[in-house]
Amino acid sequence: MSQVTMRVWRGDANGGDFQEFALERQEGEVVLDVIHRIQATEAPDLACRWNCKAGKCGSCAAEINGKPRLMCMTRMDQLPEGPVTVTPMRTFPIIRDLVTDVSFNFAMAERVPALLPPPMPEDGYRMYQEDVERGQEFRKCIECFMCQDVCHVIRDHEENKQHYAGPRFFIRYAELEMHPLDTNDRRDYVREEMGLGYCNITKCCTEVCPEHIKITDNAIIPMKERVVDAHYDPVAWLGRKIRRRTKRTASEASVQPQP
C-alpha cells in the first residue's frame, strides 16, 4: 500500500498550524476513517465532530483541500495525488482542531418567523401532494452548515453576520413562504433584517450541498423574486392597489414572534 500525507490543522481560538501525519493508504477509506486512525495512533487529542458516518447527520463537515465537504463522504481514492489538507470550517470560530462553534446558525434559526396557519377548519387542515413536494426538497437539509461556510458574504466579511441569514436559512424562509397554510409574510423581514440582497447568487451553496438541494435556483432566487413583487415591481404594486387585496401586504405584515 502507498503512503498518504495528511495535513491537519491543529489549534484553538488563539491560533494554530498544520500538523503532518504520514499514513499507509487503506482500501475503501474515507477521510473521516483516516482522521480516526490518526486519533487512534498518533494524536489521541485530535478533536473532530462525527456521528453517523453516512452523510446524514452533517457533523463531520470540514474543508478538505480547501473545499467544504463531509469527511465521511469523501473517499480517499477520489482525492488527487499529494498531501490531503483538512481544516475546520473557516466561517465559524474555532473551538479546537477541526471543531468549530456553529452557534451563529442556531441564533439565525431562532430569528425565523414561525409558520402562522389560519384557524383550524372544522374538517382539519388539508395539504395536497404537489404542495408537499415543493417544500420537501428543502426539508432534506441535514444542517451540516457547509453552505453557510462557503458563502463569501459571511466567510470573507465577518461584519455581515449581524444581518445576513445565509443560504441554509433562506431555504427555510422559502419553505415557509411556499407553504399553503402559512399566512405570515416575511418578504420585508428577509430583505431588511436578513440581508437577502447581499446574496449575489454565485451558487457556491448549491455546489457544496451534500443533499443536492437546489438552494439558489429553488429557494434564494424565488425569494428574491418575491421581494421584487413586494418592493421593486411597479406593475405588481399597481396590481395590488387595483385589486385592493384583503391579504396583508408586505408593508402591513408584522413578523410573528416565536411560539
Place this chain on the structure above:
Amino acid sequence: MATLRTDRWWLQPVVTASILTAFVVYSTWAAFQNANYYVGAAAHRDLISPFYSPCLAGDCVPGAGHGFAISAWTLSPALIILIFPLGFRLTCYYYRRSYYRAFWWSPPACSVADAHGSYSGESRFPLFFQNAHRYFWYFGLVLNVILTYDAIRAFHQPGIGWGVTVGTIVLTVNAALLWGYSLGCHAGRHICGGSVKSFHQSPLRYKIWKFLTPFNVKHMNFAWTSLIFVAFTDIYVRLVASGAITDYRLF
C-alpha cells in the same frame, strides 16, 4: 488569492471572462457597422441578422424593415434594440453568477477569498437595479417572437419560393435557442407559477411552472449556446451579405 484549493479553480473564471469579453467586443463592433446585416431579394434571400432585427431605423436597407421605423434615427439600427437583449443577459441570474465571479472576483471561485474589503451585494445602488430582470424578460419575449417571424420568413426566398437554405436553418436554430434561454428564466418561472402559495389552488400555473422547470434546469446551457449562436448567426448573415460566402439552398 487566498485559498487552500489545489484544483484548477481559476480555469472557469478565465474561460468565462474570455468568452464574455470576446462577445462584447464582437457585438459592439457589429452593432456599429450598420452594413451587411440583411440579405435581400437581389440575392433571392430574406435573411436578417438578429443584432438588427427588428430594423427600426429610418434608413434600414430595403426589405429589412418590419413596417415601423423611427425616421429620425440615423445611427445604426442595432443600437436601438440591442439594449434589451443586453439588459436581459446583464440582469440574468445565471450571468450574474458568472460575471460576479469572472470580473468582479466576488468571489472568483467557491472557497477562494473575495477580492474586496467590504461587501453589500445587491442590496444597494446601483446593483439593486438587477431586480428589473423581469422587465427585460418581457422585452426578450417580444424579440423572440420577431426573430421567430424572421426565421419563418426566411424560408420563402424571393423569386424562387419556399425552400430550405443553410441560412434558414441558422436563423431557426438561433430562434429556438433564444426561446430555450428565455423559457428557463428564473423571473419568468416565478411570474408564471412560482409566485403562488399553493400549487393545488392554481393548477394551470402549476402546469406552466412544471413545463418551464426543465428549461430552468438547463438555463446555463441555453445561456451559453444561445449567446455563441446569436453571434454566429450575425457572422453568417454578414458573410453572406458581403458576398464572402454563398447561402446554399438545400432543397
